[in-house]
Amino acid sequence: MAVATNLPRALSVYEEIHPPLSESQVLLESDRCLECGGPSAPAPCFEACPAQVPVPQFIRAIREGRPDEAARLIFEANILGGSCARVCPVEELCEGGCVLVKEGRRAVQIGRLQRFATDVALQRQLHFFSRTQAKLQSVGVMGAGPAGLACAAELAKRGYEVVIYESRSAPGGLITSAIAPYKQLREPLPQEAAMIERLGVKFHYGLTVGRDISAEELKRRHVALFLGVGLGRDLPARLEGEGLANIWNSLEFIEAIKNGDLPKIGSTVAIIGGGNTAIDVAREAVRLGATSVIILYRRTEDQMPAFKHEVKAARKEGVHFYWLTAPLKFIGEGRVRAIECIHMKLGAPDKSGRPAPEPIPGTEFLLEVDTVIKAIGQERHSKLLEQFGIALAGGLVKVNESFQTSCESIFAGGDCINGGCTVVEAVAHGKRAAAGIDQYLSRVVEVKP
Numbered sequence: 001m002a003v004a005t006n007l008p009r010a011l012s013v014y015e016e017i018h019p020p021l022s023e024s025q026v027l028l029e030s031d032r033c034l035e036c037g038g039p040s041a042p043a044p045c046f047e048a049c050p051a052q053v054p055v056p057q058f059i060r061a062i063r064e065g066r067p068d069e070a071a072r073l074i075f076e077a078n079i080l081g082g083s084c085a086r087v088c089p090v091e092e093l094c095e096g097g098c099v100l101v102k103e104g105r106r107a108v109q110i111g112r113l114q115r116f117a118t119d120v121a122l123q124r125q126l127h128f129f130s131r132t133q134a135k136l137q138s139v140g141v142m143g144a145g146p147a148g149l150a151c152a153a154e155l156a157k158r159g160y161e162v163v164i165y166e167s168r169s170a171p172g173g174l175i176t177s178a179i180a181p182y183k184q185l186r187e188p189l190p191q192e193a194a195m196i197e198r199l200g201v202k203f204h205y206g207l208t209v210g211r212d213i214s215a216e217e218l219k220r221r222h223v224a225l226f227l228g229v230g231l232g233r234d235l236p237a238r239l240e241g242e243g244l245a246n247i248w249n250s251l252e253f254i255e256a257i258k259n260g261d262l263p264k265i266g267s268t269v270a271i272i273g274g275g276n277t278a279i280d281v282a283r284e285a286v287r288l289g290a291t292s293v294i295i296l297y298r299r300t301e302d303q304m305p306a307f308k309h310e311v312k313a314a315r316k317e318g319v320h321f322y323w324l325t326a327p328l329k330f331i332g333e334g335r336v337r338a339i340e341c342i343h344m345k346l347g348a349p350d351k352s353g354r355p356a357p358e359p360i361p362g363t364e365f366l367l368e369v370d371t372v373i374k375a376i377g378q379e380r381h382s383k384l385l386e387q388f389g390i391a392l393a394g395g396l397v398k399v400n401e402s403f404q405t406s407c408e409s410i411f412a413g414g415d416c417i418n419g420g421c422t423v424v425e426a427v428a429h430g431k432r433a434a435a436g437i438d439q440y441l442s443r444v445v446e447v448k449p
């Protein structure tokens with residue numbers, strides 16, 4: 001089966017989808033904010049932000065010509081406020097809560113205003129924070145992704161010695177390696193990490209916990225630990241022909257683009273999966289010049305885990321969707337040439353409570369493709385996490401409301417506890433875990449004679 005093409009104008013691989021606002025746009029946009037909220041009812045935009053960025057207050061500071069103060073308010077709440085300004089699904093969060101929307105008007109562009117304020121401050125290398133009271137206790141943080149960075153920054157502000165152990169050679173986790181380059185290539189993550197370093201946090205790169213350093217050794221070195229190790233590699237499809245050339249894993253595909261090593265794709269690209277990663281790789285395939293880009297998803301559109309606004313944007317860029325379609329095997333001689341697919345129907349609810357997709361016998365068909373990208377989820381770090389002797393559920397860390405694990409000196413947050421969500425959610429976990437660690441260590445000190 002060949003696919004019709006309807007792609008719009010050529011989009012560039014690295015062109016930002018949300019470029020910075022001009023100064024006059026900043027003034028006009030900040031003027032649209034109604035400054036909702038008060039002591040008895042917080043503004044809906046603030047309530048919708050997992051990191052609790054005080055949106056009306058920072059927008060007022062911008063409007064009054066105090067962008068430094070705006071940036072301070074943002075970074076105080078979210079140390080990755082510049083990155084989140086670029087990558088947050090604002091449509092689902094702050095901008096989705098904007099009261100203007102309820103009045104049928106366009107939301108204030110909160111993300112782009114946040115970007116303006118944080119860009120100004122980072123360009124000028126402003127120092128907002130310092131360690132208040134130095135404490136001698138040392139906390140170890142596993143992973144320099146958003147959860148680990150936020151936890152480390154918050155602990156350092158509270159005076160703790162903090163050491164981050166990171167297996168890669170740079171900070172940022174998935175922001176650096178996996179988030180679509182049209183949202184954020186790298187900047188301003190390196191400057192945000194530098195801000196955290198200026199707080200006294202020590203970074204050890206190229207050190208894989210569980211291989212280069214054991215969980216036991218970390219427990220000996222530090223009075224408390226925070227696990228922010230995220231998730232692992234792409235899950236395999238476990239289908240015949242998976243080893244053929246031109247079949248990519250989503251994370252390797254995006255990382256190659258982020259590193260400037262553009263994947264050579266053919267004209268027809270099929271993506272397997274229904275989450276935000278599937279949407280990202282589809283939109284990247286469009287930007288790399290594919291003329292037909294098709295997402296195969298085994299359930300229906302309304303059951304797709306991807307954000308609705310992302311699906312809409314992908315469709316606008318020409319991405320096709322084949323709902324209720326599953327791959328059976330990959331076919332080719334050396335390189336993939338086709339996917340044998342089958343149509344699905346929805347049956348009785350499965351473990352997730354959603355109707356389970358079931359193949360319809362006799363509906364097999366061949367889809368001719370040049371490239372396949374698998375985006376069906378990431379592995380969990382069960383083996384690594386087991387080494388810490390903490391309780392897990394389905395390979396994810398079990399935590400209480402303070403982000404404390406079943407071992408009282410070990411805390412965790414981010415994707416390794418929720419199976420994958422957003423950067424701002426991981427930041428919020430890191431912050432709240434730091435508060436939990438602080439409380440736990442204060443109690444430990446109190447009971448010591």
Ligand SMILES: Cc1cc2nc3c(=O)[nH]c(=O)nc-3n(C[C@H](O)[C@H](O)[C@H](O)COP(=O)(O)OP(=O)(O)OC[C@H]3O[C@@H](n4cnc5c(N)ncnc54)[C@H](O)[C@@H]3O)c2cc1C
Pocket residue numbers: 087088089142143144145146147148165166167168171172173174175178179180183207208209210228229230231254276277280384413414415416420421422423424426
């Ligand atoms: C393709 C893709 C696109 C996404 N797009 C968006 C988006 O547009 N917006 C958004 O808000 N969210 C997005 N997300 C989700 C977001 O990136 C994650 O929710 C967030 O990065 C989770 O942060 P984390 O700190 O928990 O984990 P990670 O970002 O995965 O960071 C974990 C860190 O731990 C390190 N690590 C792992 N194991 C070890 C070890 N044994 N020793 C030492 N270090 C270790 C890793 O190298 C990594 O640096 C996307 C996710 C993916 C996969």
